[in-house]
Amino acid sequence: xTQRVYNFSAGPAVLPLPVLxxxxxxxxxxxxxxxxxxxxxxxxxxxxxxxxxxxKNLRQLLxxxxxxxxxxxxxxxxxxxxxxxMNLLAPGQVADYILxxxxxxxxxxxxxxxxxxxxxxxxxxxxxxxxxxxxxxxLEPQAAYVHFTSNETIQGVQFAAEPEVxxxxxxxxxxxxxLSRPLPIRKYGLLYACAQKNAGPAGVTVVIIRKDLLKRxxxxxxxxxxxxxxxxxxxxxxxxPTFSVYVLKLITEWLLxxxxxxxxxxxxxxEKARLLYDEIQRxxxxxxxxxxxxxxxxxxxxFRLPSDELTAQFVSEAKQRGLxxxxxHRSVGGIRASIYNAMPTAGVEALRDFMEEFRRKNQE
Amino acid sequence: xTQRVYNFSAGPAVLPLPVLxxxxxxxxxxxxxxxxxxxxxxxxxxxxxxxxxxxKNLRQLLxxxxxxxxxxxxxxxxxxxxxxxMNLLAPGQVADYILxxxxxxxxxxxxxxxxxxxxxxxxxxxxxxxxxxxxxxxLEPQAAYVHFTSNETIQGVQFAAEPEVxxxxxxxxxxxxxLSRPLPIRKYGLLYACAQKNAGPAGVTVVIIRKDLLKRxxxxxxxxxxxxxxxxxxxxxxxxPTFSVYVLKLITEWLLxxxxxxxxxxxxxxEKARLLYDEIQRxxxxxxxxxxxxxxxxxxxxFRLPSDELTAQFVSEAKQRGLxxxxxHRSVGGIRASIYNAMPTAGVEALRDFMEEFRRKNQE
Numbered sequence: 001x002t003q004r005v006y007n008f009s010a011g012p013a014v015l016p017l018p019v020l021x022x023x024x025x026x027x028x029x030x031x032x033x034x035x036x037x038x039x040x041x042x043x044x045x046x047x048x049x050x051x052x053x054x055x056k057n058l059r060q061l062l063x064x065x066x067x068x069x070x071x072x073x074x075x076x077x078x079x080x081x082x083x084x085x086m087n088l089l090a091p092g093q094v095a096d097y098i099l100x101x102x103x104x105x106x107x108x109x110x111x112x113x114x115x116x117x118x119x120x121x122x123x124x125x126x127x128x129x130x131x132x133x134x135x136x137x138x139l140e141p142q143a144a145y146v147h148f149t150s151n152e153t154i155q156g157v158q159f160a161a162e163p164e165v166x167x168x169x170x171x172x173x174x175x176x177x178x179l180s181r182p183l184p185i186r187k188y189g190l191l192y193a194c195a196q197k198n199a200g201p202a203g204v205t206v207v208i209i210r211k212d213l214l215k216r217x218x219x220x221x222x223x224x225x226x227x228x229x230x231x232x233x234x235x236x237x238x239x240x241p242t243f244s245v246y247v248l249k250l251i252t253e254w255l256l257x258x259x260x261x262x263x264x265x266x267x268x269x270x271e272k273a274r275l276l277y278d279e280i281q282r283x284x285x286x287x288x289x290x291x292x293x294x295x296x297x298x299x300x301x302x303f304r305l306p307s308d309e310l311t312a313q314f315v316s317e318a319k320q321r322g323l324x325x326x327x328x329h330r331s332v333g334g335i336r337a338s339i340y341n342a343m344p345t346a347g348v349e350a351l352r353d354f355m356e357e358f359r360r361k362n363q364e
Numbered sequence: 365x366t367q368r369v370y371n372f373s374a375g376p377a378v379l380p381l382p383v384l385x386x387x388x389x390x391x392x393x394x395x396x397x398x399x400x401x402x403x404x405x406x407x408x409x410x411x412x413x414x415x416x417x418x419x420k421n422l423r424q425l426l427x428x429x430x431x432x433x434x435x436x437x438x439x440x441x442x443x444x445x446x447x448x449x450m451n452l453l454a455p456g457q458v459a460d461y462i463l464x465x466x467x468x469x470x471x472x473x474x475x476x477x478x479x480x481x482x483x484x485x486x487x488x489x490x491x492x493x494x495x496x497x498x499x500x501x502x503l504e505p506q507a508a509y510v511h512f513t514s515n516e517t518i519q520g521v522q523f524a525a526e527p528e529v530x531x532x533x534x535x536x537x538x539x540x541x542x543l544s545r546p547l548p549i550r551k552y553g554l555l556y557a558c559a560q561k562n563a564g565p566a567g568v569t570v571v572i573i574r575k576d577l578l579k580r581x582x583x584x585x586x587x588x589x590x591x592x593x594x595x596x597x598x599x600x601x602x603x604x605p606t607f608s609v610y611v612l613k614l615i616t617e618w619l620l621x622x623x624x625x626x627x628x629x630x631x632x633x634x635e636k637a638r639l640l641y642d643e644i645q646r647x648x649x650x651x652x653x654x655x656x657x658x659x660x661x662x663x664x665x666x667f668r669l670p671s672d673e674l675t676a677q678f679v680s681e682a683k684q685r686g687l688x689x690x691x692x693h694r695s696v697g698g699i700r701a702s703i704y705n706a707m708p709t710a711g712v713e714a715l716r717d718f719m720e721e722f723r724r725k726n727q728e
Contacts, residue, residue, distance in 0.1 A: 003398055004392065004393050004398050005397075011405065012404060013403060015402055027384055028368065034371070035371040035373075035378070038376065038564075039373065039376055044689065074439045076438070076602040079602075081588075082588060201606065201607050202603045204567075221477075222478070223446065224443040224445075239375070239440055239558065241438070241608070244605070244607070324399070
């Protein structure tokens with residue numbers, strides 16, 4: 001039996017063990033095919049059902065209506081930072097950006113190259129520890145779209161519900177909480193997510209787009225950057241990242257089967273996050289959460305210790321217990337525990353127990 | 365023991381069995397890491413040596429000089445069709461395209477969106493069954509670059525040596541013969557290859573670019589489309605396709621170790637191709653090769669049978685023998701046997717034997 005750690009990496013991140021076991025089992029040859037998933041043509045009779053099932057399962061998990069297209073692309077969230085404005089923001093229009101952390105800022109940076117933008121809200125002054133209320137948002141009613149980041153992995157703040165933006169299409173970078181909970185897809189114009197948090201390995205990005213928005217894509221766009229081209233070709237305009245789509249399909253099967261759907265997944269995720277936030281609460285300031293309590297992420301739990309020395313000691317002692325990748329992002333410091341879908345409750349409990357013990361030994 | 369077929373797919377395509385076995389063995393946890401390659405951060409101490417070794421091995425296999433950068437990108441050859449002109453072709457300049465098949469035409473289509481282009485040669489009139497001689501090329505001496513496709517997978521024509529283009533930077537789509545033979549990298553300004561033929565699974569594209577050309581990248585380009593951004597960040601500007609890079613690394617190890625380098629690989633590939641072309645030659649016209657003999661591809665052997673009925677029968681009977689994916693591309697028809705690096709000689713011999721037998725039974 002292979003020894004596995006509890007891996008709290010922010011992404012690429014822990015995946016469900018039964019999925020990894022199936023991937024290993026089928027690596028030399030898919031059942032009935034005689035060739036590996038790495039070797040089969042994307043247009044073969046062996047691969048088409050895989051990508052079709054991946055889409056069908058996503059539609060089932062998220063109740064995606066028929067007037068939304070589901071695309072499997074490459075280039076990660078960062079290519080979406082450019083594709084969104086290049087497709088949706090026409091000359092003379094403006095796009096609104098809600099900035100709740102590092103990723104929203106990076107998205108805005110790329111959008112500025114493509115067209116005119118506005119900042120509808122910026123949490124910078126409070127070091128991105130909170131989210132805007134409805135009254136905080138300064139929205140342009142004629143905007144081409146409003147962009148927000150549902151979960152900021154670095155700061156650990158997460159929208160519990162979509163910002164209210166009226167009739168303007170809502171565009172969401174859902175990279176780090178996609179498939180962690182049900183979503184009211186009808187509230188979105190476009191939602192994108194790189195897979196390497198809850199949905200699979202790095203290398204595939206899911207885009208869910210309301211079909212009427214596809215009309216905005218200018219035929220003069222570079223082919224790979226044109227949503228309409230991908231939609232018309234069922235994500236087969238070029239060779240899709242076949243292996244990543246296959247693993248994503250297995251993960252959607254795990255969510256539908258073992259887990260029992262996104263309501264159940266969400267409940268599990270809330271319970272796991274509560275274990276850690278309760279310990280932070282109990283710690284009397286030894287562990288200081290970065291996010292305001294009502295904006296806390298269920299995916300990335302961020303907190304600080306009293307000193308850099310204690311932080312380093314925490315990371316190092318945790319690693320000795322098989323609790324890895326707990327160091328916070330360099331821009332925020334402290335500790336970040338990423339507890340995506342596939343992190344078992346037992347792993348979170350082990351971390352919570354370690355936090356208690358470490359605090360007792362080191363609190364003055 | 366898992367039953368495997370001989371898979372003649374044009375891509376994604378057959379991979380070396382020892383590589384697949386190692387991937388399967390390590391899928392639950394990389395040795396010493398305790399987590400799967402699918403789960404580890406691209407910035408982790410476990411992944412950095414993998415991407416560094418992938419680059420180091422490529423540099424060794426192809427003798428890539430230090431003044432060339434090696435990038436690992438996403439989006440396949442088709443995104444390169446756009447990135448090449450967007451980075452290298454400034455307003456007021458022109459780019460030359462040599463068209464020897466379907467892929468070169470698709471590359472030109474995207475380049476036209478980005479800037480001014482010329483056709484230096486077009487093999488269309490002869491149905492792309494041949495390559496230009498030096499005299500055939502109508503080159504613009506002031507061109508920003510000259511683009512060619514070293515191997516056209518659909519038509520099965522392959523340059524045995526680089527076209528002579530003087531001091532103009534030579535840009536090559538080497539997607540389907542990359543790592544099949546040694547290359548004089550100094551003759552190239554830029555060379556790109558999606559991995560899913562000889563270099564790995566779909567999802568990673570290798571770009572080798574002479575560093576002085578990076579200065580042409582306009583900072584206003586979309587970030588993901590800027591070669592200079594990727595070079596400055598060692599392909600870590602966004603999360604690279606970690607699994608595909610890992611498999612590519614294993615394949616470079618196989619080439620350096622088991623195979624013994626690209627000279628040895630090239631010799632093996634020539635011998636494999638000879639087995640099939642000799643049978644075509646012997647067949648007295650029953651098998652009619654698409655490519656002119658002096659332009660034949662060592663990677664994709666394309667030929668026709670006397671009728672569509674016989675073609676369908678050939679594909680179907682071959683499949684019963686475990687020889688799969690032999691149907692030619694819809695735009696050319698007939699048969700295409702793709703015999704990339706990882707196709708064992710035994711697989712080609714099995715196909716050759718089947719061709720002989722099929723001919724004896726069906727030749728009038």
